[in-house]
Amino acid sequence: MELAYTPEQQAFRAEVRAWMEAHVPKEPLPTLEGRTGFDAHVAWERTLASGNWGMVTWPEAYGGRGLDLIRWLIFEEEYYRAGAPLRANQNGIFLLGPTIMEFGTDQQKARFLTPMAKGEVMWAQAWSEPNAGSDMAAIRSRAVRDGDDYVISGQKTWSSRAAFADWGFGLFRTDAESKRHKGLSFILVPLDAPGVTIRPIRQLHGETGFAEIFFDEVRVPAANRIAGEGEGWNVAMATAGFERGLMLRSPARFQAAAKRLVELYRERQADASPAAREAVVKAWAEAEAYALNTYKVASTVMAGGRIGAEASLNKIFWSELDRALHRTAMSLMGAAAELKAVGGRVNQWLEGYIFSLSGPIYAGSNEIQRNIIAERLLGLPRMGAG
């Protein structure tokens, strides 16, 4: 245990800081959940790529910098310190990217990873189906092998960013006779392929970041399959691990939000409740704890360890801290909390609170995560097994 940065790490921090100070937009971009905002965020992805900051941990061969996880954390800290925008391609770079890195062929890596790191191709997830949300094994959409192609039919829903993205990735049933976790394959589909219909879903906030995707005999080459036919569940579980685990919710994001919350509290403390004061300190403390734990996990992974069911602890912690943090902000905003704009500026606390409500739901609901912790980490029996 050595909790101090090396001079090289410090120099790297200074480099990131200087670049961010020169390039981060001075005004917040419009919300990523709408068309205009999405396009603005894609433009930012390309600016990032122009500085070679698209995905710093990836090998240089795929558009990265080959940096270790500690430098990734430093990068993220400076990224959020500078108030840089959310990542429009988070489904690609944080979920599909690591999946391809682990399960893809060299050809797939070259084909898909570099355009991701460069901000050229935006990705959507296509996991859930109307009757397969938390219960992902209930998937029915099918991919029928036809020569060198799959012909895909079915429906996916709650697909983040699908209204705007270029490609989607998801699980499809390649064995029509199979049930539950078996007979599924992990396949990548261009969203402009013939037979794909996107129906945007209006979300809580009124924007359409979600969509339904309808597949009507959509033909994609079998080369778009990651790993073997029928191995989709294991691949998807790894992807879900990435989602809950280290990268998707960078701690710096919550530390930046906690800092803004402290500033909000200072402005409004004359009208705040006593518990709000403690809740502000607690939000800061939990964001710090999350950051420290991420350093711990990063160190473990760098030493050759793997993230297992602990990722579920992580997912519960960040999603509940994020909701509590924004709930506190809403209470500090008082009667202005409901307003979409306050004093001519977008009410980012309202947007943030709405977004935070999705945290305990997506990437496997927190109920599912608590089951995983109880059964896999604590060893408690499944219902009916006793």
Add this chain to the structure above:
Amino acid sequence: MELAYTPEQQAFRAEVRAWMEAHVPKEPLPTLEGRTGFDAHVAWERTLASGNWGMVTWPEAYGGRGLDLIRWLIFEEEYYRAGAPLRANQNGIFLLGPTIMEFGTDQQKARFLTPMAKGEVMWAQAWSEPNAGSDMAAIRSRAVRDGDDYVISGQKTWSSRAAFADWGFGLFRTDAESKRHKGLSFILVPLDAPGVTIRPIRQLHGETGFAEIFFDEVRVPAANRIAGEGEGWNVAMATAGFERGLMLRSPARFQAAAKRLVELYRERQADASPAAREAVVKAWAEAEAYALNTYKVASTVMAGGRIGAEASLNKIFWSELDRALHRTAMSLMGAAAELKAVGGRVNQWLEGYIFSLSGPIYAGSNEIQRNIIAERLLGLPRMGAG
């Protein structure tokens, strides 16, 4: 809805207040959970009875005053306002009493109710068995019919007050072939009968308010059975309803505790956390809410209504408010919280916190209560029924 007392109700309050001011011990009695304290509390029961205050809602024929529930609430308010002791015979007067009133024969009423109201016979519950706690239907202790008697064998545990009480009441299996809820009978047993062995169980606080009761061919007359043979489950469910429902946890008790908590806060506020301040206000507010709801339930019952599964809402609310109230007090006590005596006086907050930890467990754990609410009040399906 008429939320004002009549002149007669006001006069009654004045009468109770005068009597309590004249009779309530000036110093708190030792804890009810130990022998000395129990005896002191029994002496107080007899003082109460001398004023005819033993059980004010019971008919005069059974040692009561025949008062309605609003007057009972006024009585309780003045009782706790005066800082009067806990009721040593609470298992008898609040649980068995109403049960006999509903299911007993006239002979049983005359035989058992009056001595209860007079503080002459103290009662213990004998519900739980080592493998039948929350799952009460798993009871194994049996009562075999032999002429006009039952011969009882088996074991009961966590029996409150059994170490000191005169009689016990509980469920026994009268049909040896029966399973679960069927074939049980509700029987009263004198704890000095041959074959009864009491093993006191040391509780968290070190005292022995609990006991195990071993029955080794204990012979009791069949006349000690309440309601019909095999009807014990229904009788016990009614008793449990009384336990969760109106009377056992008088709201005045929590209002008195909240008032003391406010005084504690005023003494210690210089060292208190911001959230503790809000928690103090909340404890008071919840005690008030509980009192108001009890007035509502009392009014409903007086108008001919019955308490059903709503009793589970009640049980959760008072037990969680009591624990939160005492948890707040412990936090206000700071480093002194762990001390059994502070400044030469018993640390009643520590005793109260320990006692409060039993609230969410006994009388059907709060997990069971939430199941009842979900299934019976909200109509959600049982697991496996879908």
Add this chain to the structure above:
Amino acid sequence: MDFAFTQDQIELRDGVRAFLEGTHGPEVLRRLDAEGGRDPAIWRGLVEMGLTGLIVPEAQGGLGLGLVEAALVAVELGRADVSEPIVDTALIAPRLIADEAQLAAIASGKLKVALAHPVNPWVADADQAGLVLGGAATRERLESADPLRRLFAVERAEADAVMLDLAALMAAAQLVGASERMLTLATEYAKDREQFGQPIGAFQAIKHHLASVAVALEFARPVLWRAAYALDHGHARAPIHVSHAKLAATDAAMLAAETAIQVHGAMGYTYEVDLHYWMKRAWALAGAWGDRAFHLRRLDDAVIGGAMAIGPDQTFETGMQHG
């Protein structure tokens, strides 16, 4: 002392509930959302039900009922997410107005009233109001998260303590109604939605979440009724009881909202299920007419500050000496 509703009160509540269930379902909310939020036909229906005259004196053509009845109706308006300015006009304003012609105009449904107060940065439905009490609004529209609210910037506002207590009480009542609806919506969803071969409502985690909402709601209600009664009868402690009601209702509503969206899962995060209308209304009402911190401070001053006698004999006014 009787905490049960009278038969008349029950019939009033049931009548309003049945009327709104029949005329103001979620499909109406969707239509209003698309069309700008207000519909004269809905207002006419409320007038025909007699709601505009509920607490207007009989001499001015009203029913002359009290605040308990008004709060009973406000709960139902919250349950149905009614957005017409009926609460401000009919359940609050008549207690602030002495002018007999204005009272008669309210009772007949011809006059809509908006309320300005410095605790709010907005005046609701100021554009339709024939009368703004307590101040004035500009024409500047403020957009709420709740698509059915029509808010306008305050031009000036004076603090009217009576208005605040009345409006906070009615906001609490609407929050109780909205919470009841959110609990119902989540419960129904949990019965229908299947995952892992079960309705999700069969899982204990879902059951316990919903049961906790039921508990919070059950114990917010009697606090509301004491406040309504005390305010109606001019009790000295009524403002404290109102703050208590607003606080309890707000906490129940925030719990109901977060629980309901969690139970709905990803569907709850869409505009396609009905839940979001009530959730957003709950956020709005939580901040309106004194937020949590405002009302908590009033309780704190009373309880810790010692401005009010507390203890087991203080649940209601006893007429006895405090001590």
Add this chain to the structure above:
Amino acid sequence: MDFAFTQDQIELRDGVRAFLEGTHGPEVLRRLDAEGGRDPAIWRGLVEMGLTGLIVPEAQGGLGLGLVEAALVAVELGRADVSEPIVDTALIAPRLIADEAQLAAIASGKLKVALAHPVNPWVADADQAGLVLGGAATRERLESADPLRRLFAVERAEADAVMLDLAALMAAAQLVGASERMLTLATEYAKDREQFGQPIGAFQAIKHHLASVAVALEFARPVLWRAAYALDHGHARAPIHVSHAKLAATDAAMLAAETAIQVHGAMGYTYEVDLHYWMKRAWALAGAWGDRAFHLRRLDDAVIGGAMAIGPDQTFETGMQHG
């Protein structure tokens, strides 16, 4: 930058854990409870393990290790509910003492040290101590809810800031260890105890209670390690990090305790299961060496008061300009 323990640290932890599991199980706690709480044989075992010399400099016969190692050991002492004055004597006092003879006497196990500080109304194990730092104790015994604690009234005490930080850190470490043990006890009980034809641990309510404890604990631990490292390295922010650790550990422990007793049901309310020893220790340590409010205020001053730079670049000392 490396947040993983070294191989040496892991071996130290595992060695102490194995030793205590073998020699200091619940049956030992029951015996000590019956006999007065202390046993020279246990002390000798701790000395033989080398724990008394852990942070004493090598020159005085110690191992010269740091506070991360000391905190690792304190977690294990908390997990085993060790009550001998080993934490005060061996993991705190050596950092407060300059006298080489005293240090050598600590390392050899001959000198036991007690600590007096005005934040505590007691001095623990003052009767056995050859040295009381920071003040003095009377012979008056104060009875703790924890039957294995031996507390004596304070005669006088001066506020030593270094002592406070060290002792708060070690209290946090013991709370983490006690919480881990309470989680284990409750989990094992939930696997064994059957109700309704299932181990109670198969029910989702029990699962989710225990999972929440696991979450709280997982995120208290790294806070502890940052505090230990920062205090060891004399970082300016170390006192804030220590307060954070005490707060996180206290909250995790109180949650673990209330959850564990709930999972144990009525058995948890008896003296017959082992749980109560750790639960009472948790209550005691929660209040010791600065209670929740004390440490929260230090965080509050730093964070809201602005005494410390905060933000995503401030997790560790960066050596860069704040801004």
